[in-house]
Amino acid sequence: MEDMVHVDRAMSTEQDIKISAKGVQVHYADTHAIRDVDVDIDDKTVTAFIGPSGCGKSTFLRCINRMNDTIDIARVTGDIRIDGEDIYDPKVDPVQLRAKVGMVFQKPNPFPKSIYDNVAYGPKIHGLARNKADLDEIVEKSLRKAALWDEAKDRLTAPGTGLSGGQQQRLCIARAIATAPEVLLMDEPCSALDPIATAQVEELIDELRRSFSVVIVTHSMQQAARVSQKTAFFHLGNLVEYDDTDKIFTNPQDPRTESYISGRIG
Amino acid sequence: MKTSLLASDARTKKRNAAEARFKAYGLSAIVVAMLALAILLTSVLTNGLSSFQQTFIALPVELSAERVDKQGNRDPAEMAKTTTIGYAPLLRDAIVAEVERQGLTTEMSDKDLGDMISKEAAATVRNRVLANPDLVGETVTFDLLAAGRIDGYFKGRVTLESAALDGNTSPEALMIAQELADAGVIETKFNWNFFTAPDASVQRPEAAGLGVAILGSLYMMLVVLFLALPIGVASSIYLEEFAPKNRITDIIEVNISNLAAVPSIVYGILGLAIFINFMEFNQSSPLVGGLVLTLMTLPTIIISTRAALKSVPPSIRDAALGVGASKMQSVFHHVLPLAAPGILTGTIIGLAQALGETAPLLLIGMVAFVREYPAAYTPEAGLFGEASTALPVQVFNWTQRSDPAFVERASGAIITLLVFLLIMNAVAIYLRRRFERRW
Amino acid sequence: MQSLTTPLLLIFALAVIGYFLAKSRALHVAGGDIRTLVSLPNQHALNTALSTIVPPAAAVLLFALYARLTGGEPNWFFSLVILGLGVTGCALSLIGIKTDSRARTYAERWILGLLIFASSIAILTTIGIVFSMLFETFNFFGQYDWRDFFFSLSWSPNFRGNSDLGIIPLLWGTLYVSFIALLFAVPIGLFAAIYLSEYAGPRLRSIAKPAIEVLAGIPTIVYGLFALITVGPLLRDVFAEPMGLGQSASSVMTAGLVMGIMLIPFVSSLSDDIINAVPQAMRDGSLGLGATPSETIRQVVIPAALPGIVGAVLLAASRAIGETMIVVLGAGAAARLSLNPFEAMTTVTVKIVSQLTGDTDFASPETLVAFALGLTLFVITLGLNVFALYIVRKYREQYE
Known part of the structure; x- marks a missing residue:
């Protein structure tokens, strides 16, 4: 396990910047949920957002695909670019x-x-398949990538709600990658799963890194350490520290990060 | 396959167009619904507001003794022998004299001039004279109801053209009426009679009022309030707080939600079969109407009361039980007072629903033509046992008559009904706002 | 009934006297110190009052029922029994007052009994409905062949007898009017609910929601009058006459359209509840994949809410079938099997009203047929309701 993480990290340093955020602020009605966050997220990398509950990590994640648009009272300012294009244009x-x-x-x-x-x-809905055969292929590919194909191939017509929790979450991952995204955002994807299902999903996340830039919000520091190459620590709406994962966990620069990692706040 | 986010492709454009269309459908559905409401209210108001005004003719009437008091002893019992038919010539003479005094000329006969006054007016004059025999022999100025067609003329319902084709009036009568109006003899005033007078016969729409209907509806609401509220609250308390969860209570629950959806006319059949045919209560009586409406309103009240009881948090019950109160005491001392605003709101809404209900009342005979104000209690008929009608039934009754003046009356009655409902709902909303508690 | 009023009033007076007697006796037993009592004086008083009044009241109800069933008037014997019950109850509970008697438990038992009685009224109502119609329906089928009633294609009552009383033309009119009503109400109500819950801003919502609720609070007689004086003439002058479809102001279309307006708030408030029960996570999942809001609604929310919406439509249908005043004033009185929506037709409810408000002999089949019609109506609407409520309940459990 230790060795693998090291090898991965060596690979990640050469990646391009996929998402670049500058001066991002989010207000929910009167609450200032995100204060002035700057962050550059690499392509083909797993980036973890950690921090205590209510620190704004999920809110920031939802800014990256503009899911906050669906909440009437949310207001986002600042600049987020994907491949250099301003997504709030x-x-x-x-x-x-x-x-x-x-x-x-x-x-x-x-x-x-x-x-x-x-x-x-x-x-x-996005018109990605020309015909039924195309669609079949996309479905199979996505399910394979999500490591669900072997379990699901014989029951493709069964309702998705009939699967177990871990299978359902992998189905949701398959559903997300079927649209051929470039970035995959995961908002605490394992918090509703048992340990075995969590392990399967974590393994999958590591696989997905080959194709996508993955951003994962997690409550669990162990999970961040296991799956991510870069980690960002949020506290009270501020991005406190952002660095290579092993650096964050072994040698944090900010005292707040250190307190969180050592369990004094959280 | 790198695509820029800044340019939207053809497919996205198409999808966004579909999105805009979908939104437009939704918005137009709301517009249609609100428009329907607006047209409905406008229709009722334009047809009905004029019923709150009524045309009166101010005439000095000579109450000559030889006509109204043939014995000359001023005894009301003797004078009552003179029927309204005996008074009609007095009024006819009065209007003929008035036309002459104003210096108007007409080719109309005296009888036709007399017909400009409502047939109801003779009864008004007679009642005044019987109440006060000293008036005999004097000349008294009365505000007399104008006939329906004359009233219609001043409200724009009757025109010179329509009068030419009408057997009940003539263009000449309308022209004289106009001249009398110019001279200030004919006036349109607020129509208090509309709310106090009883119904009138088919030939006298101008005299028809809602007095009996309002009284009947009031009696029925009292019956509903005094039966449905206690029974509804008691049965809700049992079902919500005491009933064991078993098959029987399950059946009662399903039964109540189904009763709430039984067509109202079925309750009318029930009332006819049980209360009138089997129990032999009086037909057309507010008692039977009230009983039928009680059974109809009970499910509504039970459902809202149970919701109110349910919204009181269990911690309140636990607190009462914790200091040694019995289950019954915890419910009656703590839960019920806290749920009272919700119960009251639900009850008022149930009453409003009952007030507007028509169909079941038709079946228990409340369509009957009733001119006597029903007494709340008589030894013969019992409590609320005298024949009566009700506001919505009166509306139905008037729609069944051919004279178009009754359309105005029916719409006016609807406005009255809607005002009552508005007040009840406003009270309910006020109570909810004032006492609503969030736990 | 009248002869029982006097004993009942006496009992009531006795209960009031008993209340105060019990209170003072309890205080007397306690020797002025109420701490020695197991139950408070008030509870003794309440128990005495209830013991005095409840058994005679129950007896009065039973006697009244018995008198009705046997056709006799309640006599002095009844009065004596009632008074006896009251006096016994009062005396027993007064004698029973001791420092250690549990009056609260007894009083609460009486109250619980009353609560149970109140709950049983709902059941009694249902039984009353069923029996009142079943009894007269049997009478009707004794005079008129049930096969003719259910299968004859003609409805033409005749007060001299020999009437054709086939329900099919009435059912046809009922279903036709209801169908047109649902055709208007379901799309409008559903779209209005969708727009209000998924798109509308708070400003529009604060106007449109109450406006739609007002539609729900308007009595049906108002809609009936609206059909009679506004919608009917308008449809006749604008559509029916120019298109040569008929000269009648009352028509299936008139009644259906107005009933549709009446049902809009019903459909929209039910759909609103049902759409809101679909979890937000489901919407987020779809929006997160890049679906537009309308794609999310059509392909995720509506399919998820479908059982509930079907239930709502069935409930609306049952409302439409049982509606009376709108069809009485808007649909017409002539029984007819026709497809032309601008023709006057009649419904089951219209005929119930006209057969029961006429001057015909009560025992004649022309009057009794109303009970058979009522029972048919009750069975149809009950079936729809039970089915719809079952679907809606199952649907709700799914998302709880």
């Missing part, structure tokens, strides 16, 4: 953006449809 259609920046949620939320239709939903 009025010309940007959030619908197109979200196809490019997929999201997996805290609780598995499969649609009340069959497993096949769950995965095919994104490609269908």
